[in-house]
Amino acid sequence: MTTFQHDSQTLLATCAPDYADHALGELASVAVAVREEVAPGVLLAESERGFLALAKAWRSAGPIFIRHVNPVHSIIEGVEGSLFSQLTQAVETDLLPHIAPDVPFSIQTRMLDDALSLKPFDISKPLSTLIEQETGAALDVRDPRQVISVAVVSLGDRVRAWVGLSDVRDNLSDWAGGVRRFKRSPEQVSRSEFKLLEAFETFQIALPPRGRALDLGAAPGGWTRILRLAEQFVIAVDPGDLHPSILADKGVGYRRMTAQQYLQEEPDEFDLIVNDMRMDARDSARLMVDYAKCLYPHGAALMSLKLTEDQPLELVEGAFAILDPVYQRRGARQFFHNRNEIMVYLTLR
Numbered sequence: 001m002t003t004f005q006h007d008s009q010t011l012l013a014t015c016a017p018d019y020a021d022h023a024l025g026e027l028a029s030v031a032v033a034v035r036e037e038v039a040p041g042v043l044l045a046e047s048e049r050g051f052l053a054l055a056k057a058w059r060s061a062g063p064i065f066i067r068h069v070n071p072v073h074s075i076i077e078g079v080e081g082s083l084f085s086q087l088t089q090a091v092e093t094d095l096l097p098h099i100a101p102d103v104p105f106s107i108q109t110r111m112l113d114d115a116l117s118l119k120p121f122d123i124s125k126p127l128s129t130l131i132e133q134e135t136g137a138a139l140d141v142r143d144p145r146q147v148i149s150v151a152v153v154s155l156g157d158r159v160r161a162w163v164g165l166s167d168v169r170d171n172l173s174d175w176a177g178g179v180r181r182f183k184r185s186p187e188q189v190s191r192s193e194f195k196l197l198e199a200f201e202t203f204q205i206a207l208p209p210r211g212r213a214l215d216l217g218a219a220p221g222g223w224t225r226i227l228r229l230a231e232q233f234v235i236a237v238d239p240g241d242l243h244p245s246i247l248a249d250k251g252v253g254y255r256r257m258t259a260q261q262y263l264q265e266e267p268d269e270f271d272l273i274v275n276d277m278r279m280d281a282r283d284s285a286r287l288m289v290d291y292a293k294c295l296y297p298h299g300a301a302l303m304s305l306k307l308t309e310d311q312p313l314e315l316v317e318g319a320f321a322i323l324d325p326v327y328q329r330r331g332a333r334q335f336f337h338n339r340n341e342i343m344v345y346l347t348l349r
């Protein structure tokens, strides 16, 4: 039997702590009942139809606020000193028979609070050695296909851990808990760069070589920089200032004006339109609809929808209702690097 048939009714779903209520709503909409928030943004839940059916449904239309999910095949409770031996035993009895020997694996360990002295590496390293020895499967932390997820939390002087095995494509993210970290570079212009990188990676957006990109709400220029690194010629539109390094780049055309004003110039077509404008999500969606005529038929669009504290779901649904007649929604997610916003990936209908 391979890992991909190893089902479970218990699962851990992870979201941004401030959006746990929305994640709960998303789980309820697919008949998954949350038992407990075991740590901020980490929800222990039960699905009667099982993790595999849920993951299959989410492959075609995934949740927005849940950024990671994994099945739970073993639950361990004890003292920290004996955690590792209990984990080893659970892996040996519950998981080893299901690990596919010809599929690269990784152990993704999360300590869900700071009170524990064990570090993720203290668990991942010896467990991966055990799995390599016992199954012959190759460890590949960069590009695993099957993942053993371990999450540990402390309960005073005791600890609890949840362990599960899954196909990485069923976890919504290749990263432990959906925490995708990127290296900072000295050239970085804004933190926003990370959310564009995360969106390119997750939505698997391939840019044409030497394509034309339009960056609406570009200042100070982080997204423009990332687009330039991807060899795109960029028109950067913003009434605000661009960073000097972006201004000096001959591959960037700067239009110091609003997106509404730039539209009056009847711009040419683009392979990609990105929009990180700080504005009401529905107004931003209306502008994207106006800009649809500036997108090549094969083109793609990526936008952040800014959420407000009250009724973010209504905002999202309102924006979708405006976008949907013109664009097909290919993906919508709140990534690790998104704070009060979500990212939406669109192509023309």
Ligand SMILES: C[S@@+](CC[C@H](N)C(=O)[O-])C[C@H]1O[C@@H](n2cnc3c(N)ncnc32)[C@H](O)[C@@H]1O
Pocket (backbone or CB within 6 Å): 189, 190, 192, 193, 216, 217, 218, 219, 220, 221, 222, 223, 224, 237, 238, 239, 240, 257, 258, 259, 260, 276, 277, 278, 279
């Ligand atoms: C979050 S920042 C963009 C950050 C940018 N993506 C980066 O990586 O550096 C939002 C920007 O939206 C711009 N903005 C707000 N309303 C706009 C409008 N109507 N047209 C163009 N830009 C707008 C603001 O001036 C601000 O620079």
